[in-house]
Amino acid sequence: MDISEVARASGVPASTLRFYEEKGLIASVGRRGLRRTFEPRVVERLALIALGRAAGFSLDEIARMFATERRPRIDRQLLSGKADQLDRTIRKLTAMRDGLRHAAACPAPSHLECPKFRRLMSAAASGARRKKSAR
């Protein structure tokens, strides 16, 4: 597959594909002239990358995951760690969603005066000590 085919099949722009290759996230199998050639498998890999990105992993973290693919122990540990992290994020977002939902329906003149909203707020504030990880 050439780069534009991969782009079309994956929805990832060619510029991003080149960028990812430079970062070591994907690999081309060769060149036809100057042009990169990719295996169809790369589309799968891109889906995996998209998956990781959506889960809040940085490109570097994803690259690290691919790199340690051969050592299942570390890999699995990392994965379940990330799952835990995600779990915390989900809990926070759920509280947030409920808060927003309530705020949208609440008749209090200002949300700050609504006890439910205030409760949510302090919960969210206390849970806000992730540094860079969860996004």
Next chain:
Amino acid sequence: MDISEVARASGVPASTLRFYEEKGLIASVGRRGLRRTFEPRVVERLALIALGRAAGFSLDEIARMFATERRPRIDRQLLSGKADQLDRTIRKLTAMRDGLRHAAACPAPSHLECPKFRRLMSAAASGARRKKSAR
């Protein structure tokens, strides 16, 4: 309260407080000499900002919310829209978490060979068409 008190009380660095003031997200009530003076209420506001950030709002969006605080119709509509957005994000992250959890336990030699994982992957890939909104 002076800026360092607010910083201490809120956990937000002074540099960020100045930055937020410049952006119109918070306001100081005056100066003592050169130094900003804040009302204690600002801590609440900062919690609200943290809440918004954690929910995936940009600073501009948060500023807009504060600005439209007087027009409940638009405000509530925006809030429930954001709640819906959050809901979609949560669903995706939940699938992701389950996938990670499974991958951590799955005995398949490579995750790509596990049908459960592949199913998750394509689900995530298809759900990856948020442009800038959900992060």
Next chain:
DNA sequence: CCTTGACTTCAAGTCAACTTGAAGTGGCAC
């Protein structure tokens, strides 16, 4: 009064994840 050091401003730097632009190359339809 004088020093100290927490504050101030403003410009510039950083970081991640890309995108854009300019200039060059070469595969392939005609």
Next chain:
DNA sequence: GTGCCACTTCAAGTTGACTTGAAGTCAAGG
């Protein structure tokens, strides 16, 4: 066999959310 245009490289630009640095100000303790 030749011209087009999709590809290539490499450097620089972009965006959002801050942080850092240099240089200056001033409230307060001694």
